[in-house]
Amino acid sequence: xxxxxxxxxxxxxxxxxxxxxxxxxxxxxxxxxxxxxxxxxxxxxxxxxxxxxxxxxxxxxxxxxxxxxxxxxxxxxxxxxxxxxxxxxxxxxxxxxxxxxxxxxxxxxxxxxxxxxxxxxxxxxxxxxxxxxxxxxxxxxxxxxxxxxxxxxxxxxxxxx
Numbered sequence: 001x002x003x004x005x006x007x008x009x010x011x012x013x014x015x016x017x018x019x020x021x022x023x024x025x026x027x028x029x030x031x032x033x034x035x036x037x038x039x040x041x042x043x044x045x046x047x048x049x050x051x052x053x054x055x056x057x058x059x060x061x062x063x064x065x066x067x068x069x070x071x072x073x074x075x076x077x078x079x080x081x082x083x084x085x086x087x088x089x090x091x092x093x094x095x096x097x098x099x100x101x102x103x104x105x106x107x108x109x110x111x112x113x114x115x116x117x118x119x120x121x122x123x124x125x126x127x128x129x130x131x132x133x134x135x136x137x138x139x140x141x142x143x144x145x146x147x148x149x150x151x152x153x154x155x156x157x158x159x160x161x
């Protein structure tokens with residue numbers, strides 16, 4: 001059915017109905033009578049009126065509350081693994097700018113681990129997923145293009161270059 005032909009209840013009518021229903025007890029038969037009256041007025045079923053009331057009342061969050069935060073691990077736990085994956089990718093870059101894939105770097109980290117200044121670091125199997133690691137490598141500026149980029153040239157004070 002086209003949207004233009006669909007019967008709709010005005011938002012202010014729904015809000016007024018909601019206020020009237022809030023003043024009545026939960027099990028009151030008068031609640032059903034109020035909804036039936038609105039349904040008859042607009043030529044709809046009672047279930048449609050309830051559905052429309054829920055649609056209007058529902059708050060819409062602009063963003064998730066955990067936006068930008070990893071769900072798998074806490075950021076403080078995931079960041080070292082991402083740094084190790086980025087380091088593996090950077091160290092395996094050849095002259096043609098080819099490097100180890102993220103999936104392979106994760107496999108190496110899980111199977112063999114990486115020796116660091118703090119000892120051998122090995123990720124638990126199945127904890128790191130390629131899309132998750134790629135997402136946070138980009139988000140935390142640890143991606144290949146940013147790591148291999150030359151720093152900006154700065155002029156020295158006094159005009160000498």
